[in-house]
Amino acid sequence: MHGLVNRAIQSFVTNTYGRARWRSVTEAAGLGGIEFEAMLSYEDGLTDAVIDALCADLGVCRNDVLEDLGTYLVSHPEVEALRRLLRFGGESYVDFLHSLDDLPDRARLAVSDLRLPVLELREEGAGRFTLTCGPDLPGFGWVMMGILRAMADDYGALVMLEHDGIRDGDEVIAITLIETAFAKGRDFNLGARAG
Amino acid sequence: MLDDLLTRLCPMHLILDAEGTIRHAGPTLQKLRPGAQLAGQRFLELFRLTRPRAVTGFADLMADADGKLSVGFRDAPHTTLKGQIVAVPGGAVVALSFGISLLDAVRDYDLTSADFAPTDLAIELLYLVEAKSAAMEASRQLNQRLQAARIAAEEQAFTDTLTGLKNRRAMDHVLARKSGGGMPYSLMHIDLDFFKQVNDTLGHAAGDHVLQQVAQVLVEETRREDTVARVGGDEFVIVFDNLTDRPRLQRIARRLIERLEHPMRFQGRTCAISASIGLALSVEEPGCAPEDLLHHADLALYAAKRAGRATMRFYATPAPGDAARCAPGWAEPGRDEVGPEPGLNRA
Incomplete structure:
Protein backbone atom coordinates (compact mmCIF):
# COMPACT_ATOMS: atom_id res chain seq x y z
CA MET A 1 0.00 0.00 0.00
CA HIS A 2 1.22 3.47 -0.80
CA GLY A 3 2.45 5.34 2.26
CA LEU A 4 0.15 8.26 1.40
CA VAL A 5 -2.86 6.05 2.10
CA ASN A 6 -1.43 4.81 5.39
CA ARG A 7 -0.36 8.31 6.32
CA ALA A 8 -3.87 9.57 5.63
CA ILE A 9 -5.28 6.93 7.99
CA GLN A 10 -2.73 7.88 10.64
CA SER A 11 -3.56 11.57 10.23
CA PHE A 12 -7.28 10.76 10.50
CA VAL A 13 -6.85 8.76 13.71
CA THR A 14 -4.45 11.16 15.47
CA ASN A 15 -6.39 14.31 14.58
CA THR A 16 -9.79 12.82 15.32
CA TYR A 17 -9.11 10.57 18.30
CA GLY A 18 -5.70 11.66 19.57
CA ARG A 19 -2.16 10.31 19.57
CA ALA A 20 -2.80 7.92 22.44
CA ARG A 21 -5.47 6.21 20.37
CA TRP A 22 -3.05 5.84 17.43
CA ARG A 23 -0.57 4.16 19.75
CA SER A 24 -3.14 1.75 21.17
CA VAL A 25 -4.55 0.95 17.72
CA THR A 26 -1.16 0.25 16.17
CA GLU A 27 -0.11 -1.77 19.18
CA ALA A 28 -3.27 -3.84 18.87
CA ALA A 29 -2.41 -4.32 15.18
CA GLY A 30 1.03 -5.57 16.21
CA LEU A 31 2.79 -2.50 14.79
CA GLY A 32 3.76 -0.86 18.07
CA GLY A 33 3.15 2.88 17.52
CA ILE A 34 4.39 2.89 13.91
CA GLU A 35 4.64 6.27 12.14
CA PHE A 36 3.90 5.84 8.45
CA GLU A 37 5.93 7.77 5.90
CA ALA A 38 3.88 9.28 3.09
CA MET A 39 6.53 8.61 0.46
CA LEU A 40 7.33 4.97 1.23
CA SER A 41 5.49 1.78 0.38
CA TYR A 42 4.15 -0.72 2.89
CA GLU A 43 2.76 -4.25 2.85
CA ASP A 44 -0.96 -4.20 2.07
CA GLY A 45 -1.62 -6.30 5.17
CA LEU A 46 -0.52 -3.47 7.47
CA THR A 47 -3.29 -1.17 6.27
CA ASP A 48 -5.99 -3.78 6.87
CA ALA A 49 -4.56 -4.63 10.28
CA VAL A 50 -4.67 -0.96 11.33
CA ILE A 51 -8.24 -0.46 10.08
CA ASP A 52 -9.42 -3.67 11.76
CA ALA A 53 -7.79 -2.64 15.03
CA LEU A 54 -9.33 0.83 14.76
CA CYS A 55 -12.81 -0.62 14.21
CA ALA A 56 -12.39 -2.91 17.20
CA ASP A 57 -11.05 -0.08 19.34
CA LEU A 58 -13.91 2.30 18.44
CA GLY A 59 -16.56 -0.41 18.35
CA VAL A 60 -17.71 0.95 14.98
CA CYS A 61 -18.21 -1.06 11.80
CA ARG A 62 -15.61 -0.86 9.04
CA ASN A 63 -17.84 0.93 6.54
CA ASP A 64 -18.61 3.74 8.95
CA VAL A 65 -14.95 4.17 9.85
CA LEU A 66 -14.00 4.36 6.16
CA GLU A 67 -16.75 6.89 5.45
CA ASP A 68 -15.53 9.04 8.36
CA LEU A 69 -12.04 8.81 6.91
CA GLY A 70 -13.33 10.14 3.59
CA THR A 71 -15.10 13.03 5.30
CA TYR A 72 -11.98 13.83 7.26
CA LEU A 73 -9.85 13.95 4.10
CA MET B 1 -20.31 36.54 -35.24
CA LEU B 2 -16.52 36.33 -35.07
CA ASP B 3 -16.69 38.09 -31.66
CA ASP B 4 -19.02 35.43 -30.23
CA LEU B 5 -17.03 32.56 -31.64
CA LEU B 6 -13.76 33.88 -30.25
CA THR B 7 -15.29 34.76 -26.87
CA ARG B 8 -16.29 31.14 -26.37
CA LEU B 9 -13.22 29.47 -27.85
CA CYS B 10 -10.58 31.95 -26.81
CA PRO B 11 -11.55 34.25 -23.92
CA MET B 12 -8.17 35.97 -24.15
CA HIS B 13 -8.42 37.30 -27.71
CA LEU B 14 -8.32 40.77 -29.21
CA ILE B 15 -9.77 41.88 -32.52
CA LEU B 16 -7.82 44.78 -34.02
CA ASP B 17 -8.62 47.07 -36.90
CA ALA B 18 -6.17 47.90 -39.70
CA GLU B 19 -4.61 50.71 -37.62
CA GLY B 20 -3.98 48.48 -34.58
CA THR B 21 -6.83 49.78 -32.43
CA ILE B 22 -8.66 47.23 -30.31
CA ARG B 23 -12.22 46.72 -31.54
CA HIS B 24 -13.14 43.85 -29.24
CA ALA B 25 -11.50 42.16 -26.25
CA GLY B 26 -12.18 38.69 -24.85
CA PRO B 27 -13.76 38.65 -21.37
CA THR B 28 -10.76 37.18 -19.51
CA LEU B 29 -8.40 39.71 -21.04
CA GLN B 30 -10.79 42.51 -20.12
CA LYS B 31 -10.86 41.12 -16.55
CA LEU B 32 -7.13 41.82 -16.26
CA ARG B 33 -7.79 45.57 -16.59
CA PRO B 34 -11.02 46.09 -14.67
CA GLY B 35 -10.66 49.88 -14.56
CA ALA B 36 -10.20 50.49 -18.26
CA GLN B 37 -12.14 49.53 -21.34
CA LEU B 38 -9.71 47.73 -23.66
CA ALA B 39 -11.80 48.35 -26.77
CA GLY B 40 -10.70 51.65 -28.25
CA GLN B 41 -7.10 51.49 -26.96
CA ARG B 42 -4.19 51.04 -29.33
CA PHE B 43 -2.61 47.59 -29.07
CA LEU B 44 0.97 48.91 -29.02
CA GLU B 45 0.14 51.53 -26.38
CA LEU B 46 -1.42 48.92 -24.11
CA PHE B 47 1.40 46.38 -24.51
CA ARG B 48 5.18 46.49 -24.69
CA LEU B 49 6.55 43.95 -27.15
CA THR B 50 9.49 41.69 -26.34
CA ARG B 51 8.90 39.58 -29.44
CA PRO B 52 9.21 40.78 -32.08
CA ARG B 53 11.39 43.45 -30.52
CA ALA B 54 12.32 45.80 -33.35
CA VAL B 55 8.84 47.07 -34.12
CA THR B 56 8.23 50.77 -34.49
CA GLY B 57 4.65 50.71 -35.59
CA PHE B 58 1.65 48.48 -36.17
CA ALA B 59 2.53 48.10 -39.85
CA ASP B 60 5.90 46.59 -38.83
CA LEU B 61 4.14 44.10 -36.61
CA MET B 62 1.79 43.03 -39.38
CA ALA B 63 4.74 42.62 -41.72
CA ASP B 64 6.45 40.23 -39.27
CA ALA B 65 6.50 36.83 -40.87
CA ASP B 66 5.50 34.30 -38.20
CA GLY B 67 3.27 36.49 -36.02
CA LYS B 68 4.45 35.00 -32.74
CA LEU B 69 4.07 37.44 -29.86
CA SER B 70 5.53 37.96 -26.44
CA VAL B 71 4.04 41.01 -24.73
CA GLY B 72 3.61 42.60 -21.32
CA PHE B 73 1.26 45.28 -20.04
CA ARG B 74 2.86 48.72 -19.99
CA ASP B 75 1.25 49.51 -16.62
CA ALA B 76 1.43 47.37 -13.45
CA PRO B 77 0.94 44.53 -12.91
CA HIS B 78 3.09 43.95 -15.98
CA THR B 79 1.78 40.42 -16.58
CA THR B 80 3.53 38.88 -19.55
CA LEU B 81 1.51 37.08 -22.17
CA LYS B 82 2.39 35.00 -25.17
CA GLY B 83 0.34 34.71 -28.26
CA GLN B 84 -0.21 34.78 -31.98
CA ILE B 85 -1.33 37.57 -34.29
CA VAL B 86 -3.06 36.66 -37.51
CA ALA B 87 -4.05 39.13 -40.22
CA VAL B 88 -7.72 39.05 -41.24
CA PRO B 89 -9.54 41.26 -43.75
CA GLY B 90 -9.77 44.71 -42.22
CA GLY B 91 -7.30 44.08 -39.35
CA ALA B 92 -6.00 41.25 -37.19
CA VAL B 93 -6.93 38.76 -34.49
CA VAL B 94 -4.62 38.28 -31.51
CA ALA B 95 -4.89 35.14 -29.36
CA LEU B 96 -3.11 35.45 -26.00
CA SER B 97 -2.35 33.14 -23.08
CA PHE B 98 -0.51 33.43 -19.79
CA GLY B 99 2.19 30.90 -20.45
CA ILE B 100 4.46 30.64 -17.48
CA SER B 101 3.09 33.78 -15.80
CA LEU B 102 -0.11 31.84 -15.02
CA LEU B 103 0.70 31.26 -11.35
CA ASP B 104 1.12 34.95 -10.63
CA ALA B 105 -1.83 35.90 -12.81
CA VAL B 106 -4.42 33.77 -10.99
CA ARG B 107 -3.32 35.45 -7.78
CA ASP B 108 -3.10 39.00 -9.15
CA TYR B 109 -6.47 38.91 -10.91
CA ASP B 110 -8.44 36.44 -8.81
CA LEU B 111 -9.18 34.23 -11.82
CA THR B 112 -11.41 31.17 -11.64
CA SER B 113 -11.64 28.15 -13.88
CA ALA B 114 -14.57 29.84 -15.66
CA ASP B 115 -12.08 32.38 -17.02
CA PHE B 116 -10.29 29.74 -19.05
CA ALA B 117 -11.45 27.92 -22.14
CA PRO B 118 -12.25 24.25 -21.45
CA THR B 119 -9.43 23.35 -23.81
CA ASP B 120 -6.93 25.50 -21.91
CA LEU B 121 -4.54 23.44 -19.79
CA ALA B 122 -4.21 26.26 -17.25
CA ILE B 123 -6.25 24.50 -14.55
CA GLU B 124 -4.35 21.27 -15.07
CA LEU B 125 -1.09 23.19 -14.81
CA LEU B 126 -2.19 24.82 -11.54
CA TYR B 127 -3.34 21.46 -10.22
CA LEU B 128 -0.05 19.88 -11.16
CA VAL B 129 2.03 22.62 -9.55
CA GLU B 130 0.12 22.25 -6.31
CA ALA B 131 0.06 18.46 -6.33
CA LYS B 132 3.76 18.24 -7.14
CA SER B 133 4.64 20.80 -4.47
CA ALA B 134 2.73 18.76 -1.89
CA ALA B 135 4.43 15.55 -2.99
CA MET B 136 7.82 17.27 -3.02
CA GLU B 137 7.23 18.62 0.47
CA ALA B 138 6.35 15.12 1.72
CA SER B 139 9.54 13.79 0.13
CA ARG B 140 11.60 16.59 1.58
CA GLN B 141 10.26 15.85 5.06
CA LEU B 142 11.01 12.17 4.61
CA ASN B 143 14.56 12.98 3.55
CA GLN B 144 15.04 15.24 6.55
CA ARG B 145 13.81 12.56 8.91
CA LEU B 146 16.02 9.93 7.27
CA GLN B 147 19.00 12.26 7.46
CA ALA B 148 18.37 12.93 11.15
CA ALA B 149 17.97 9.19 11.82
CA ARG B 150 21.19 8.50 9.97
CA ILE B 151 23.11 11.07 11.98
CA ALA B 152 21.66 9.68 15.20
CA ALA B 153 22.57 6.15 14.17
CA GLU B 154 26.10 7.20 13.29
CA GLU B 155 26.48 8.98 16.59
CA GLN B 156 25.37 5.87 18.40
CA ALA B 157 27.49 3.51 16.36
CA PHE B 158 30.27 1.58 18.06
CA THR B 159 31.96 0.39 14.91
CA ASP B 160 34.58 2.09 12.82
CA THR B 161 33.14 1.64 9.35
CA LEU B 162 36.51 1.53 7.57
CA THR B 163 38.21 -1.16 9.63
CA GLY B 164 35.37 -2.93 11.40
CA LEU B 165 37.16 -2.29 14.70
CA LYS B 166 35.50 -0.58 17.64
CA ASN B 167 35.48 3.24 17.43
CA ARG B 168 36.44 5.85 20.04
CA ARG B 169 32.89 5.96 21.37
CA ALA B 170 32.97 2.21 22.01
CA MET B 171 36.36 2.50 23.71
CA ASP B 172 35.05 5.29 25.94
CA HIS B 173 32.21 3.02 26.99
CA VAL B 174 34.61 0.20 27.79
CA LEU B 175 36.85 2.53 29.80
CA ALA B 176 33.88 4.03 31.65
CA ARG B 177 33.04 0.58 32.94
CA LYS B 178 36.59 0.29 34.30
CA SER B 179 36.30 3.30 36.57
CA GLY B 180 34.70 1.31 39.36
CA GLY B 181 37.88 -0.69 39.85
CA GLY B 182 37.59 -4.45 39.60
CA MET B 183 39.50 -6.44 37.02
CA PRO B 184 43.07 -5.24 36.30
CA TYR B 185 43.75 -4.15 32.75
CA SER B 186 46.35 -2.60 30.49
CA LEU B 187 46.04 0.05 27.81
CA MET B 188 48.10 -0.09 24.66
CA HIS B 189 48.19 3.03 22.53
CA ILE B 190 49.45 2.42 18.98
CA ASP B 191 50.35 5.08 16.45
CA LEU B 192 51.42 4.13 12.94
CA ASP B 193 54.79 5.38 11.72
CA PHE B 194 55.27 6.58 8.15
CA PHE B 195 51.54 6.26 7.48
CA LYS B 196 51.34 9.86 6.26
CA GLN B 197 53.92 9.08 3.58
CA VAL B 198 51.79 6.21 2.30
CA ASN B 199 48.75 8.49 2.12
CA ASP B 200 50.71 11.30 0.49
CA THR B 201 52.58 9.27 -2.10
CA LEU B 202 50.18 6.41 -2.87
CA GLY B 203 46.86 8.10 -2.14
CA HIS B 204 43.99 7.68 0.27
CA ALA B 205 42.88 4.36 -1.19
CA ALA B 206 46.31 2.93 -0.30
CA GLY B 207 46.04 4.50 3.15
CA ASP B 208 42.63 2.93 3.71
CA HIS B 209 43.98 -0.43 2.59
CA VAL B 210 46.85 -0.15 5.06
CA LEU B 211 44.47 0.71 7.90
CA GLN B 212 42.41 -2.36 7.10
CA GLN B 213 45.49 -4.56 7.06
CA VAL B 214 46.64 -3.09 10.38
CA ALA B 215 43.21 -3.79 11.87
CA GLN B 216 43.45 -7.40 10.79
CA VAL B 217 46.88 -7.78 12.41
CA LEU B 218 45.65 -6.21 15.65
CA VAL B 219 42.70 -8.56 15.81
CA GLU B 220 44.85 -11.62 15.03
CA GLU B 221 47.42 -10.77 17.67
CA THR B 222 44.92 -10.15 20.48
CA ARG B 223 42.43 -12.25 22.36
CA ARG B 224 38.71 -12.26 21.75
CA GLU B 225 38.01 -10.47 25.01
CA ASP B 226 40.37 -7.59 24.29
CA THR B 227 38.91 -4.35 22.96
CA VAL B 228 40.61 -3.18 19.78
CA ALA B 229 39.57 0.32 18.75
CA ARG B 230 40.57 2.79 16.06
CA VAL B 231 40.46 6.09 17.92
CA GLY B 232 41.89 8.46 15.32
CA GLY B 233 43.19 8.52 11.75
CA ASP B 234 46.08 6.11 12.32
CA GLU B 235 45.77 5.69 16.09
CA PHE B 236 44.59 2.57 17.81
CA VAL B 237 43.96 1.58 21.42
CA ILE B 238 43.81 -1.93 22.78
CA VAL B 239 42.28 -2.61 26.18
CA PHE B 240 43.70 -5.85 27.62
CA ASP B 241 41.41 -7.23 30.28
CA ASN B 242 43.09 -9.14 33.08
CA LEU B 243 46.49 -8.93 31.44
CA THR B 244 49.07 -6.84 33.29
CA ASP B 245 52.21 -8.88 32.84
CA ARG B 246 54.96 -6.62 31.46
CA PRO B 247 57.02 -9.28 29.66
CA ARG B 248 53.96 -10.68 28.01
CA LEU B 249 52.68 -7.25 26.95
CA GLN B 250 56.13 -6.43 25.66
CA ARG B 251 56.18 -9.56 23.56
CA ILE B 252 52.76 -8.68 22.15
CA ALA B 253 53.91 -5.14 21.35
CA ARG B 254 57.10 -6.31 19.63
CA ARG B 255 55.21 -8.93 17.70
CA LEU B 256 52.73 -6.28 16.53
CA ILE B 257 55.51 -3.94 15.38
CA GLU B 258 57.26 -6.78 13.60
CA ARG B 259 54.13 -7.84 11.77
CA LEU B 260 53.13 -4.29 10.86
CA GLU B 261 56.56 -3.75 9.35
CA HIS B 262 55.90 -6.50 6.82
CA PRO B 263 55.52 -4.64 3.52
CA MET B 264 51.89 -4.49 2.42
CA ARG B 265 51.00 -4.60 -1.25
CA PHE B 266 48.45 -2.30 -2.77
CA GLN B 267 47.78 -2.37 -6.52
CA GLY B 268 51.27 -3.60 -7.24
CA ARG B 269 52.96 -1.01 -5.01
CA THR B 270 54.57 -1.56 -1.65
CA CYS B 271 53.44 0.28 1.45
CA ALA B 272 55.99 0.23 4.25
CA ILE B 273 54.95 1.37 7.69
CA SER B 274 55.82 0.66 11.28
CA ALA B 275 54.29 1.48 14.64
CA SER B 276 55.13 3.14 17.94
CA ILE B 277 53.51 1.79 21.06
CA GLY B 278 52.91 3.15 24.55
CA LEU B 279 51.63 1.01 27.42
CA ALA B 280 50.11 1.78 30.82
CA LEU B 281 49.10 -0.85 33.39
CA SER B 282 46.31 -0.38 35.94
CA VAL B 283 48.14 -2.46 38.58
CA GLU B 284 51.10 -0.07 38.57
CA GLU B 285 48.88 2.93 39.32
CA PRO B 286 46.23 1.83 41.82
CA GLY B 287 43.27 4.19 41.90
CA CYS B 288 44.19 5.83 38.60
CA ALA B 289 41.09 6.76 36.60
CA PRO B 290 40.82 5.04 33.20
CA GLU B 291 41.07 8.33 31.30
CA ASP B 292 44.26 9.17 33.19
CA LEU B 293 45.68 5.75 32.45
CA LEU B 294 44.90 6.36 28.79
CA HIS B 295 46.73 9.67 29.01
CA HIS B 296 49.72 7.84 30.51
CA ALA B 297 49.68 5.31 27.68
CA ASP B 298 49.68 8.31 25.36
CA LEU B 299 52.73 9.79 27.13
CA ALA B 300 54.55 6.48 26.83
CA LEU B 301 53.67 6.42 23.13
CA TYR B 302 55.13 9.92 22.78
CA ALA B 303 58.31 8.66 24.39
CA ALA B 304 58.45 5.74 21.97
CA LYS B 305 58.10 8.17 19.06
CA ARG B 306 60.93 10.28 20.45
CA ALA B 307 63.04 7.21 20.88
CA GLY B 308 63.15 6.81 17.13
CA ARG B 309 59.85 5.14 16.34
CA ALA B 310 59.19 1.47 15.62
CA THR B 311 59.57 0.77 19.30
CA MET B 312 57.54 0.55 22.51
CA ARG B 313 57.64 2.13 25.96
CA PHE B 314 55.94 1.49 29.28
CA TYR B 315 54.67 4.38 31.30
CA ALA B 316 56.41 4.64 34.66
CA THR B 317 55.07 6.57 37.62
CA PRO B 318 57.18 9.64 38.43
CA ALA B 319 59.91 9.13 41.07
CA PRO B 320 58.98 10.08 44.62
CA GLY B 321 59.70 13.73 45.30
CA ASP B 322 59.08 14.79 41.73
CA ALA B 323 56.88 17.82 42.13
CA ALA B 324 55.45 17.83 38.64
CA ARG B 325 51.93 16.54 38.54
CA CYS B 326 51.34 14.01 35.83
CA ALA B 327 54.99 14.29 34.83
CA PRO B 328 55.76 12.24 31.77
CA GLY B 329 57.89 9.30 32.71
CA TRP B 330 58.51 6.02 30.99
CA ALA B 331 60.49 2.88 31.42
CA GLU B 332 63.12 1.91 28.92
CA PRO B 333 62.55 -1.73 28.23
CA GLY B 334 65.61 -3.90 28.55
CA ARG B 335 66.79 -5.94 25.62
CA ASP B 336 65.17 -9.11 26.86
CA GLU B 337 62.84 -8.19 29.63
CA VAL B 338 61.50 -5.18 31.38
CA GLY B 339 62.77 -4.41 34.81
CA PRO B 340 60.16 -3.67 37.44
CA GLU B 341 61.83 -0.46 38.62
CA PRO B 342 60.87 2.57 36.60
CA GLY B 343 63.73 4.49 35.06
CA LEU B 344 62.70 8.08 34.88
CA ASN B 345 63.66 9.87 31.76
CA ARG B 346 62.38 13.41 31.56
CA ALA B 347 61.76 14.82 28.10
Missing part, protein backbone atom coordinates in the same frame (compact mmCIF):
# COMPACT_ATOMS: atom_id res chain seq x y z
CA VAL A 74 -11.93 16.79 2.68
CA SER A 75 -12.99 18.72 5.75
CA HIS A 76 -10.03 18.76 8.17
CA PRO A 77 -7.65 21.76 7.98
CA GLU A 78 -4.68 19.42 8.39
CA VAL A 79 -5.35 17.98 4.93
CA GLU A 80 -6.50 21.21 3.24
CA ALA A 81 -4.09 20.52 0.37
CA LEU A 82 -6.14 17.48 -0.63
CA ARG A 83 -9.43 19.42 -0.62
CA ARG A 84 -7.82 22.01 -2.89
CA LEU A 85 -6.59 19.35 -5.30
CA LEU A 86 -10.11 17.92 -5.49
CA ARG A 87 -11.58 21.39 -6.08
CA PHE A 88 -9.43 21.69 -9.20
CA GLY A 89 -11.95 19.17 -10.57
CA GLY A 90 -14.32 21.94 -11.54
CA GLU A 91 -16.48 24.98 -10.92
CA SER A 92 -19.57 23.10 -9.74
CA TYR A 93 -20.37 19.88 -7.93
CA VAL A 94 -21.46 18.33 -11.24
CA ASP A 95 -18.11 19.30 -12.80
CA PHE A 96 -16.44 17.73 -9.78
CA LEU A 97 -18.42 14.51 -10.20
CA HIS A 98 -17.36 14.31 -13.84
CA SER A 99 -13.74 14.92 -12.88
CA LEU A 100 -13.79 11.73 -10.77
CA ASP A 101 -13.27 9.69 -13.96
CA ASP A 102 -9.83 11.32 -14.14
CA LEU A 103 -9.05 11.08 -10.43
CA PRO A 104 -6.78 7.99 -10.58
CA ASP A 105 -4.86 9.55 -13.49
CA ARG A 106 -4.60 12.88 -11.69
CA ALA A 107 -3.27 11.11 -8.61
CA ARG A 108 -0.73 9.27 -10.74
CA LEU A 109 0.32 12.52 -12.39
CA ALA A 110 1.22 13.90 -8.96
CA VAL A 111 2.70 10.76 -7.42
CA SER A 112 3.61 8.26 -10.09
CA ASP A 113 3.35 5.11 -7.95
CA LEU A 114 0.03 6.00 -6.31
CA ARG A 115 -2.62 3.65 -7.75
CA LEU A 116 -6.25 4.40 -6.95
CA PRO A 117 -9.16 2.19 -8.07
CA VAL A 118 -10.77 3.01 -11.42
CA LEU A 119 -13.72 5.38 -10.96
CA GLU A 120 -16.57 5.65 -13.47
CA LEU A 121 -19.38 8.17 -13.29
CA ARG A 122 -22.60 7.49 -15.16
CA GLU A 123 -25.25 10.16 -15.62
CA GLU A 124 -28.69 8.60 -15.12
CA GLY A 125 -30.61 11.81 -15.79
CA ALA A 126 -32.70 14.08 -13.55
CA GLY A 127 -29.81 14.81 -11.22
CA ARG A 128 -29.07 11.14 -10.64
CA PHE A 129 -25.63 9.60 -11.06
CA THR A 130 -23.95 6.32 -10.27
CA LEU A 131 -20.30 6.05 -9.41
CA THR A 132 -18.59 2.66 -9.68
CA CYS A 133 -15.31 2.07 -7.87
CA GLY A 134 -12.97 -0.62 -9.18
CA PRO A 135 -12.17 -3.64 -7.02
CA ASP A 136 -8.48 -2.92 -6.24
CA LEU A 137 -9.11 -1.38 -2.85
CA PRO A 138 -12.05 -3.05 -1.04
CA GLY A 139 -13.96 -0.47 0.99
CA PHE A 140 -12.71 2.45 -1.13
CA GLY A 141 -16.35 3.05 -2.08
CA TRP A 142 -17.07 3.90 1.56
CA VAL A 143 -14.17 6.35 1.62
CA MET A 144 -15.62 7.90 -1.56
CA MET A 145 -19.00 8.18 0.20
CA GLY A 146 -17.35 10.39 2.81
CA ILE A 147 -15.47 12.39 0.20
CA LEU A 148 -18.60 12.93 -1.94
CA ARG A 149 -20.60 14.05 1.07
CA ALA A 150 -17.96 16.47 2.31
CA MET A 151 -17.30 17.83 -1.19
CA ALA A 152 -21.06 18.49 -1.57
CA ASP A 153 -20.78 20.65 1.55
CA ASP A 154 -17.71 22.29 0.09
CA TYR A 155 -19.56 23.25 -3.10
CA GLY A 156 -22.72 24.11 -1.19
CA ALA A 157 -24.67 21.37 -2.97
CA LEU A 158 -27.36 19.18 -1.42
CA VAL A 159 -27.05 15.51 -2.28
CA MET A 160 -28.30 12.10 -1.24
CA LEU A 161 -25.85 9.24 -1.31
CA GLU A 162 -26.38 5.54 -1.07
CA HIS A 163 -23.86 2.73 -1.16
CA ASP A 164 -25.55 0.10 -3.31
CA GLY A 165 -23.14 -2.69 -2.40
CA ILE A 166 -20.99 -4.62 -4.83
CA ARG A 167 -21.88 -5.39 -8.45
CA ASP A 168 -19.52 -7.57 -10.51
CA GLY A 169 -16.75 -6.83 -8.04
CA ASP A 170 -17.22 -3.05 -8.25
CA GLU A 171 -18.64 -0.94 -5.45
CA VAL A 172 -21.57 1.15 -6.65
CA ILE A 173 -22.66 4.48 -5.18
CA ALA A 174 -25.95 6.14 -6.11
CA ILE A 175 -25.79 9.94 -6.06
CA THR A 176 -28.86 12.14 -6.20
CA LEU A 177 -28.22 15.83 -6.62
CA ILE A 178 -31.16 17.66 -5.04
CA GLU A 179 -29.88 21.20 -5.30
CA THR A 180 -26.65 22.57 -6.71
CA ALA A 181 -26.70 25.87 -4.82
CA PHE A 182 -28.21 24.82 -1.51
CA ALA A 183 -25.70 26.61 0.69
CA LYS A 184 -22.86 29.05 0.12
CA GLY A 185 -20.13 26.43 0.26
CA ARG A 186 -16.49 27.14 0.92
CA ASP A 187 -14.27 29.49 -1.03
CA PHE A 188 -11.87 28.13 -3.54
CA ASN A 189 -9.32 30.58 -4.82
CA LEU A 190 -7.19 29.19 -7.66
CA GLY A 191 -4.20 31.25 -6.61
CA ALA A 192 -4.30 30.64 -2.85
CA ARG A 193 -2.01 27.73 -2.22
CA ALA A 194 -2.56 25.65 0.87
CA GLY A 195 0.35 26.03 3.22
